[in-house]
Amino acid sequence: MALHWKLVIDCTDANAIADFWAHALGYQVEDPSALIEHLLSERQLPESAVAEHGGGKRFAGLAAVRHPHDPFDAFSGVGHGRRILFQQISEPKAGKNRLHIDVHDDGGDLDALVLRLEQLGATRVGLVDQGPAGRWWVMRDPEGNEFCACG
CATH class of the missing domain: 3.10.180.10 (2,3-Dihydroxybiphenyl 1,2-Dioxygenase, domain 1)
Incomplete structure (x- = not known):
């Protein structure tokens, strides 16, 4: 049985680097705005966990890109296929990548x-x-x- 996976890349600015890779690969930046609005209205997400980017609401510190032809969940924006997640960390990159x-x-x-x-x-x-x-x-x-x- 094949497993589902995504590549996760640590970064210092998740939304900006997601924009770069979306353009570089011809992918789409995932749009979680409907999910974020729902979580905010239900008080399940603090405002501090939200960032404004590209004219919409995004998760602060997390952004993902997906292949434009792969299926995705319209409510959450999460892709169900080829996907890269960018996870913001506080440390800058050090050393050579072990995966590229x-x-x-x-x-x-x-x-x-x-x-x-x-x-x-x-x-x-x-x-x-x-x-x-x-x-x-x-x-x-x-x-x-x-x-x-x-x-």
């Missing part, structure tokens, strides 16, 4: 992909050229998390 995302360009245009990611706030770390085995850029997202851009 590879972003692939379907058209194989590595230069265009890298330029698009840089326009979103990513930075280049170094080019890896393994000849016939492949070529890719190691990059960092706006919070310094490493990922690879592959053509």
Whole structure:
């Protein structure tokens, strides 16, 4: 039996980094505003747990992105498929990631992909050229998390 999973990434600004990754991957930022309004009206959520972001209410310290074609719960906004959750922590990133995302360009245009990611706030770390085995850029997202851009 296959298990459901999501990738969780620690960060210092969950909503901002969710915006970056939604644009980078062509995903959608989950919209929990209906759930938040319900929890606030029932006094099950303190105002301090809510942040204004992108013109709506979001959970302070938590944000997620989901694949636009995967199913999701319309009330909570939670995706039931390919999903990344960003969890705010107080410590800044230290050291190299032990897990990373590879972003692939379907058209194989590595230069265009890298330029698009840089326009979103990513930075280049170094080019890896393994000849016939492949070529890719190691990059960092706006919070310094490493990922690879592959053509």
